[in-house]
Amino acid sequence: MKIGLTYDLRSDYLKLGYSLEETAEFDKESTIENIEQAIQNAGYETIRIGHAQSLMKALLNGEKWDLVFNIAEGLYGEGRESLVPALLDAYKIPYVFSGPVTLGISLNKAFAKQIIRDCGINTPAFHVVSKLADISKIKLEYPLFVKPISEGTGKGIDTKSFIKSTEELEKVCAYLLTQFNQPVLVEEYLPGREFTVGVLGTGENAFVPGAMEIVYNENTHNFYSYDNKENYVGRINYIAVEGELLDQCKNVALNAWKALNCFDGGRVDVKIDRFGKMSFIEVNPLAGLNAEISDLPILCGLNNFSYQKLINEILKSAIKRNFNK
Numbered sequence: 001m002k003i004g005l006t007y008d009l010r011s012d013y014l015k016l017g018y019s020l021e022e023t024a025e026f027d028k029e030s031t032i033e034n035i036e037q038a039i040q041n042a043g044y045e046t047i048r049i050g051h052a053q054s055l056m057k058a059l060l061n062g063e064k065w066d067l068v069f070n071i072a073e074g075l076y077g078e079g080r081e082s083l084v085p086a087l088l089d090a091y092k093i094p095y096v097f098s099g100p101v102t103l104g105i106s107l108n109k110a111f112a113k114q115i116i117r118d119c120g121i122n123t124p125a126f127h128v129v130s131k132l133a134d135i136s137k138i139k140l141e142y143p144l145f146v147k148p149i150s151e152g153t154g155k156g157i158d159t160k161s162f163i164k165s166t167e168e169l170e171k172v173c174a175y176l177l178t179q180f181n182q183p184v185l186v187e188e189y190l191p192g193r194e195f196t197v198g199v200l201g202t203g204e205n206a207f208v209p210g211a212m213e214i215v216y217n218e219n220t221h222n223f224y225s226y227d228n229k230e231n232y233v234g235r236i237n238y239i240a241v242e243g244e245l246l247d248q249c250k251n252v253a254l255n256a257w258k259a260l261n262c263f264d265g266g267r268v269d270v271k272i273d274r275f276g277k278m279s280f281i282e283v284n285p286l287a288g289l290n291a292e293i294s295d296l297p298i299l300c301g302l303n304n305f306s307y308q309k310l311i312n313e314i315l316k317s318a319i320k321r322n323f324n325k
Helices: 010-015 029-041 052-060 083-090 100-107 109-118 132-137 166-180 226-230 243-259 295-302 307-323
Strands: 002-006 045-050 067-070 126-129 144-148 184-188 194-200 207-216 236-240 265-272 278-284
Touching: 002 029, 029 045, 029 307, 045 052, 052 083, 067 083, 067 307, 083 100, 100 109, 100 278, 109 126, 109 184, 109 243, 109 278, 126 132, 132 166, 144 166, 166 184, 194 243, 194 295, 194 307, 207 243, 207 295, 236 295, 243 265, 243 278, 265 295, 265 307, 295 307
Parallel strands: 002 045, 002 067
Antiparallel strands: 126 184, 144 184, 194 207, 194 265, 207 236, 265 278
16 A cells, blocks of 8 residues: 655745744654654555645646545644645545544634534633624633634743733733734633543544643643643653543543544543533644654553554554545
8 A cells, every 4th residue: 555645844844934833833854754664664655745735736747645644734724734635535535634624623723612512522611702802792700711713732822821800811812813813712711630632543433542641840831832842841741641530531532532523543632620520622633743752642652552553543543444434
C-alpha cells in the first residue's frame, strides 16, 4: 500500500515571514520523520506530499495514493483543517483521521460544545462574543475563561484569559477580537484538575489508550497556554491517570468522540467543574504526533503504549473504515 503524507511544515512558513505564534500548529521536520518511519515500520510505502497547495498540484497532475495520512492544519479561516480532506473526498482518495465536517465543527469550539451539550455531555455554560455589544447579553457566573473560538495550541490563552469582572471581560474580548479577527468563546471557569485523554479508533470501536493529568509547577500560571505548551519542560508535569478518575475521563472522552463523529485517533481535553464533575473542554481530531513533545504520544508513553503502536492503531482504524466496510 502506498501512503501519501500531507502536512504543514513549520519551517516552510517561517521562511515566508510568518511568526512563531502564527505557525504554532504546524509541524517540525522531526514529526514528519517520526510518522514516516512508523508507517514504513508497519510495512507500507510512504510518499511525502506536503501542504494543501502541493496536494492540489499533485492531484491536477493525476497523482494517486492508496491512502493519505493527513495532518495538515491549514493557514486561514475556520475551514482550514477541512481543506485537505475535502480535496481528497472530491477525488475519492481515502485518508486517515476525521472528515471535513467534523474538522470544521471541532475547530469552532462553540459549535462543538453545542453538539456536546445537546448530547447530554457535561460542558461549562458559554456565550459567543462576536462584537463587544454581545457582552451585555452574557448571563454567566464569574469567574469566566475566554479564548479565540477557532484556535489551537493554546493560542490566545494567557493569564488575562481568567476573567473576574465585566471590565476585564470587555478589555480582553476587545483585544482578542482585534488580534485574532474571530469571535471569542466565553465560558464559566472550571476550577478543578485538568486532563487530556487519548482516543483511538472510530465509532463503537473507539477506545482510550490512556490519559494524563496536567499539573502546573509552582510559579507557573495554571492555564494550558501557548507559552506553557511551547515551553512545558520545567513548568508542567504530566502524570498518568488511573482508577475512578480514568473512568470519568474515558466516559466523557468517548461520548464526545462519538457525538462529533471523529475518526481514527486524537485527543479530548477535560477538566473538573466546581461541582466535582468531569467536564468537556474541547476535542482535537488532528492531534500533534511528534514522538517527543506532542500530548498524544506523551500520554500514550506514560501508559505503556508505544509510539509505533499508536501509529499502528491509527492506520488500522483508517484501513478498516475505508477498505473493510
